[in-house]
Amino acid sequence: LYLDQPLAAGAAVPTSPGQAHYLGSVMRRAPGDAVLVFNGRDGEWEARIEAIRKDRCTLLPERQTRPQATVADTRLLVAALKRDAMEWVVEKATELGIGTIQPVFTRRSVADRVNTARLAAIAQEAAEQCERLDLPRIGAPQPLPALLDSWDGVPLLVGAERGDRPPLARIAQGLHAPWAWLVGPEGGFDRLELDDLARRAFVSTAGLGPRILRAETAAVAGLALLQALAGD
C-alpha cells in the first residue's frame, strides 16, 4: 500500500478513505493484521492495522522489510494517445519499473489533453500490485519541440516504424541506464518531427522489427527490451 507519509517504527499513519475501504471491505482485514506499506523514500515496512472502520484506518509500522533501492531515472516519452491506450501504457510501464512517464504532444497526436491525475492513480495501483517501492513520476504533458529544446542529454531512443534504422536491441547493448524511449502517436511522427529529431545529437532512431506496431505495443516492447539490455 502506498502512503504519502513518513514511515518509522511505532509512528501511526492514517490511510486514505479509499485504502481503508479496500482493506476493510474488499480484503476483509481486521485490527492486528499485517499490511506492507511504502512511501517511495523509506523502503517497505510491515505495519499492523491499529484501528479500522468503513473509511478510516490507522496503521502502525513495525519493521522495515526492504530498504529503498536507488534506481536510475529511466523515461518513457509517449505521444498523447487515446485514453484507454494511454492508461494501459502507464500501467504496464509502471510494472516494468519506469522512472518517468512523460506525455508528449506531437503534430499528429489525437488527444489534445491528458488526465495526469488519473494516470497517477493508475500508476499508484500498478506500483502497489507489482510491489515496487516507488511511484513513477508522471510529467506534465509538453509539446515535442519544447521537450527536445530543454533535454538534459540522456540518450533518447526513438521508435521508427519505417526506413533505414538499426534494431533497438543493437543500440541497447551499448547503453546503460538512464535512457529514454520515445514513441509516436497512432498516426506516427510527421516528416518535420523526424527531421527535427534527426538533428539532435542525443537522439537515435531505432526499430522493433518489420511490422507496424500499435503505439502502445511499441511503448511496452521497447521498454522491456531496454530494461533487459541497458538496465533498470
Ligand code: SAM
Ligand atoms: N501510422 C503509422 C504508419 O502506418 O506508418 C504508424 C505509427 S505507429 C502505429 C505509432 C508509433 O509506434 C510510431 O510512431 C513508432 O514510434 C512506434 N512504432 C510502431 N511500429 C514500430 C516498429 N516496428 N519499430 C519501432 N517503432 C515502432
